[in-house]
Amino acid sequence: MKLRFLGGAGTVTGSRYLLSDEKHRVLIDCGMYQGVRTLRRRNWAPFPVDPATVEAVVLTHAHIDHSGYLPALVKNGFKGKIYCTKATHELCKVLLPDAGYLQEEDAKYAHRKKFSRHENPEPLFTEKDARESLKHFESRHFHEAFEPVPGFEVKFTPAGHILGSACVHVTHKGSARTVVFSGDVGRQNDLIMRPPEPLHHADVLVCESTYGDRTHGESDPETELADVITRTAGRGGIVLVPAFAVGRAQMLLYVVHKLMGEGRIPRLPVYLNSPMAIKATEIFCRHHKEHRLNAAQCELIDDKTQFVRTVEESIELDAARYPCIIVSASGMASGGRVLHHLKTLLPNPRNSVVFAGFQAPGTRGDALVKGADSVKIHGEYWPVKAEIHNLDSMSAHGDYQEILEWLSQGELQPRQVYITHGEPVASDTMRKHIHEKFGWPADVPDLFEEVTL
Ligand SMILES: [Zn+2]
Numbered sequence: 001m002k003l004r005f006l007g008g009a010g011t012v013t014g015s016r017y018l019l020s021d022e023k024h025r026v027l028i029d030c031g032m033y034q035g036v037r038t039l040r041r042r043n044w045a046p047f048p049v050d051p052a053t054v055e056a057v058v059l060t061h062a063h064i065d066h067s068g069y070l071p072a073l074v075k076n077g078f079k080g081k082i083y084c085t086k087a088t089h090e091l092c093k094v095l096l097p098d099a100g101y102l103q104e105e106d107a108k109y110a111h112r113k114k115f116s117r118h119e120n121p122e123p124l125f126t127e128k129d130a131r132e133s134l135k136h137f138e139s140r141h142f143h144e145a146f147e148p149v150p151g152f153e154v155k156f157t158p159a160g161h162i163l164g165s166a167c168v169h170v171t172h173k174g175s176a177r178t179v180v181f182s183g184d185v186g187r188q189n190d191l192i193m194r195p196p197e198p199l200h201h202a203d204v205l206v207c208e209s210t211y212g213d214r215t216h217g218e219s220d221p222e223t224e225l226a227d228v229i230t231r232t233a234g235r236g237g238i239v240l241v242p243a244f245a246v247g248r249a250q251m252l253l254y255v256v257h258k259l260m261g262e263g264r265i266p267r268l269p270v271y272l273n274s275p276m277a278i279k280a281t282e283i284f285c286r287h288h289k290e291h292r293l294n295a296a297q298c299e300l301i302d303d304k305t306q307f308v309r310t311v312e313e314s315i316e317l318d319a320a321r322y323p324c325i326i327v328s329a330s331g332m333a334s335g336g337r338v339l340h341h342l343k344t345l346l347p348n349p350r351n352s353v354v355f356a357g358f359q360a361p362g363t364r365g366d367a368l369v370k371g372a373d374s375v376k377i378h379g380e381y382w383p384v385k386a387e388i389h390n391l392d393s394m395s396a397h398g399d400y401q402e403i404l405e406w407l408s409q410g411e412l413q414p415r416q417v418y419i420t421h422g423e424p425v426a427s428d429t430m431r432k433h434i435h436e437k438f439g440w441p442a443d444v445p446d447l448f449e450e451v452t453l
Pocket of ligand 1: 184
């Protein structure tokens with residue numbers, strides 16, 4: 001069995017791993033690149049192998065950096081099935097068409113502003129392409145073994161990162177070798193997700209390293225958030241929280257309502273302004289057995305949050321003159337409705353912007369948490385006068401200590417570990433931590449490197 005790293009090497013986005021033997025090819029994750037332009041440009045390169053020769057795709061979870069290239073893969077000739085957990089399937093039904101819509105909008109915008117080198121800039125894929133790719137989906141239960149292609153047996157175990165997220169275990173029957181892809185790994189003590197299930201067997205482990213060189217620290221995210229909200233409300237400002245539509249948006253809403261219930265912050269109107277996050281919240285509540293919140297707690301989110309569905313309502317919200325809390329996507333401020341709010345709210349020192357997770361290099365979120373005094377949005381520069389916070393401790397990714405703790409919970413004894421899904425320094429530091437703690441051989445693969453397992 002061979003493993004080729006087609007993405008997620010040297011960066012946190014574009015996760016794509018190809019497993020093959022003499023006869024068959026299966027792709028694990030099919031993500032889009034996000035962040036700096038040199039990375040995004042990779043989305044436009046021809047797929048490194050002919051998509052028609054890939055027989056199946058298996059997804060770890062729904063986030064776009066793991067699933068977002070699927071519509072392009074199908075458009076370019078992929079004919080097989082796409083396997084994932086039930087909740088991942090539900091979330092992809094929302095996320096992928098939205099990604100297609102955004103691609104179309106970007107292409108139209110580039111055309112209008114004439115900043116594309118092409119006469120007629122084309123979207124990478126359209127909403128229609130995304131809907132086409134959804135026809136290839138098939139869901140499987142956690143722990144249920146299945147064979148996406150002959151000779152490769154696959155199983156999902158909970159990864160605790162977002163709803164439906166899984167570690168993917170692949171056993172190659174011919175060589176009797178098992179390789180486990182961690183996918184994105186959740187926290188040991190998350191407020192809404194249960195911890196990742198320990199791994200008990202892997203000959204080869206492919207492990208993420210988003211926080212490979214950092215810890216989330218001892219700070220208590222609830223107290224930090226309560227302080228920012230109270231302070232901002234005190235000066236009559238608005239608290240804007242750019243959040244990933246799937247995962248952190250639901251957690252933030254839960255925390256905000258909990259803080260209000262406990263009297264730790266003033267009672268303010270709470271708006272969720274992201275049609276995608278609204279749908280994701282509905283899916284989250286429907287699958288309440290898969291996370292820590294019970295039906296009543298989900299209902300609390302539902303009852304106390306004002307869902308902003310239309311563009312008109314969204315524009316009205318921008319003109320709000322009273323303290324309130326707005327949760328909007330995207331989490332790294334790379335697109336979506338949050339951009340309009342940023343344009344209105346950033347130039348006023350009364351307001352606060354609170355980021356709640358990893359900000360990929362090159363994104364506006366990254367620039368803002370690093371203290372930029374202005375950011376470019378829709379072709380114009382906007383001064384940053386609002387208070388900016390990064391509540392890293394609210395991240396949906398375990399830090400390196402949590403990942404080491406998780407790896408020590410099972411009876412793992414891999415003969416090789418490959419560290420992926422991290423910036424170069426983070427991945428290399430994770431490699432050292434794993435080698436030092438467990439003595440396992442660990443390596444950081446290069447993009448397009450192929451190894452025999
Ligand atoms: Zn993720």
